[in-house]
Amino acid sequence: MALATKIIEEFKPEFKSVDIAEVPYEKQGYHLAIEARTGNLLNIIDFLDRRDFYIIDLFCVDYQEYLELVYFFSTHRELCRIKVTLKLDPEKPVAPTISNVYTIARWYEREIHEFFGVYFEGHPNLTYLFLHEEIGHYPLRKKHVAVPDHDKKLLNSFKPHEEENSFFINLGPQHPSTHGVLRVVLKMDGEYLVSAEPVLGYLHRMHEKMAENRSYMQFLPNPARMDYPGALLFNLAYVEAVEKLCGIEVPERAKYIRTITCELNRIASHLLWLGAFPADLGALTPFMYAFDDRENILDILEDVTGSRLTYCYFRFGGLYNDINEETFIDATKRFIERMRERLVMYDKLITGNVIFINRIKNIGILEQGQAKKYGFSGPVIRSTGMPFDMRKVDPYAAYGSIDFEIPTGHIGDNMDRYLVRMKEIEVSLNIIEEGIKRLPSGPFKTEKVPKKLKPPKGDIYNAVESTRGETGVYIVSDESDTPYRMRWRVPSYSNLMTFPHLARGVLIADAIATLGSYDIVVPEIDR
């Protein structure tokens, strides 16, 4: 909060004509709102860039009379979310690009371009990111707007431009180590990568549009389909956002159970990665070991939630079902004991292996300074030594009352990312243990929640720390029973954006190790 006041003080003299307003953080999830204009947007961006703000998200909302570009910023050191908005003419939407300041905006702007038809002046490669180029209209606009004929885009799929001494390889969409259907176009010089360009959209299902056609309740199962290994965390992000929007109180017991189940889910997701990562390096056995452990969690969660993978357990104002005190807690305690032993075993099996160490140490080094440009988060940013974790920065559920440490790495290489995730499993076990100890009795849901939610007019940004990083959901409500606009900020998206940077000039084997160390989930990127 202190930072927000400081920013206002510094901002006002520099931009006299620009409106800056403080916003009730508890209600809307951000601190400051700035209304920029095309003329001074770049100056404002520069102002924020100088103060080490990273870009959380960039998207567009169609208010019919105007299009609104929304830029979300915050810092890694202290939470101070700033919403910068820019109104555009819906007939001729043109905005300046900020991709030369924030690299990740290159993708965000391409996304806005294909969904809303906004043009970004100075963008290096304004082609479609997710959609097929023959779609013919802009899907997220409220009215049908056809793509002008002169603007039918070139295939974003690749036009190979073969040069001497280099060739192209399509890594994916069907490839054993792209974890889903990611496609990366590699330009190679022998075994070395000259450049790598991810091509997205093979799993694009337009969840954001689906949200506009469903009531708040009906959308509940969707978030789980975005990030299937960490379904509960996405579920939580959405449920909490709607609760904040409608002002629904959640009983303490529900908060604790949410924390416990979310951490179980986090471990399950990390175990899935623990299986897949060594498999990328050619070791196939840890996969089965990790799945053996993961099975225990799935059994526990199945008992509570009723499903094993794409959970939909949280409801507005509480939970779908109370836990069974005896079986759930017993099983969880047994699992914690077992997992602690297994972590020692993993350490012996994987961490100490000479080949493994030589394959991942000092490979794929991300510097802390790049976090601002790319906006990567989660274990990827923590591996660079920055203790940035939404659970601490912006405590939600019961994380505020549970004490836990944030494991960090040193140099941000693949080894650090591996070690950070392994330590995170340990930390999660501690959180679960603490949560069970403090689990209060009482109701598990609020009774007063209406069947048909009609939140008051307004917007809300809510973020949680999913297994891969900062996951945020932004909802605009127009008092109807369906969201006017819903936007998902997904961590793998910005994590993957760093891949072209890291893959330049390395061996293909190292590039695949790096890709594996990110723990990307493609359905989450494509949404």
Added chain:
Amino acid sequence: MCDTIINIVNIVGKEVVRTVVGLIGVFIVVLGNAIMLTWTERKVAGHIQRRIGPKEVGPFGLLQSFADSVKLLGKELLTPANVEKPLYYLAPTLIFVPVLVTFVVIPFDGFLQVKDINTGILVILAFSSLTVLSILIGGWGSDNKYSLIGAVRSVAQNIAYEIPLLLSLLPIIFMANSFSLRDIAEAQRGVWFVVYQPIAFLIFFVASVAETNRTPFDLPEAESELVAGFHTEYSGMRFSLFFLAEYTNMFIVSAIAVTFFLGGYQGPVLPGVVWFFIKTYALVFVLLWFRWTFPRVRFDQLLNFSWKILIPVSFLNLLVTGGILKI
């Protein structure tokens, strides 16, 4: 009946009959070995990974490999559109030539050998280099970039590892004073050569893992990088021929290691041939064990390991052995 056989033998000559019978025996061993090894590998993998492995077909799933072979035989032989047809067809067949020839000189027992050639080891080394040729033309002919990278990797790897392989066998040839495999096995009647040459044994074993493209040196077919490497475009029986050759190669390198370092068919009580197979499969088991325990090395690490460590060390070992023998 007996007379007829003896008559036939007299007419065509003893050597011819011996060779024909031997070759038939080799075929049986090759096929039996491949079928046994696929089953063993899956069982070993299963137990290492806390699974059971195949168990449905036959007792302990023993007939699983037969069921699989029938399935593979029944599959359509798919030929991708743009392949270089002669090369594409030739590769899986060619990979079997060295496999069969090398079997000829391996002594399974004192007299159980198809033919004792007095330059036996040279035959083995010369022909085993042919394997890489068929991998190269298979990868080249497939018209697939992954296959090509796999094939090129395979060539570089084989050149790098053939040298330490040969250098680690030379001290043994000095000590036994012969190139014939039977003489070498006979020379170990008292003490196995592994006692005199532990370093050479280690180098040979490491190099032979690389020669057979097994983890941690399975770069030509690294599935997380190159999908399936040189055999990406092969399916059905053609694919299984590559597979068969890989298992046979595993057997051969283990058999050579046994003959050179572990006393060959020598052993108390049990007949020689039993000892030979026990020792060979023990080594094969170690190869399987490697595969399900280690990650894969990177390509530059693989080459550096050979050129900077294995080759200098094996040269040194050779020099020391030569010096000691001279004194």
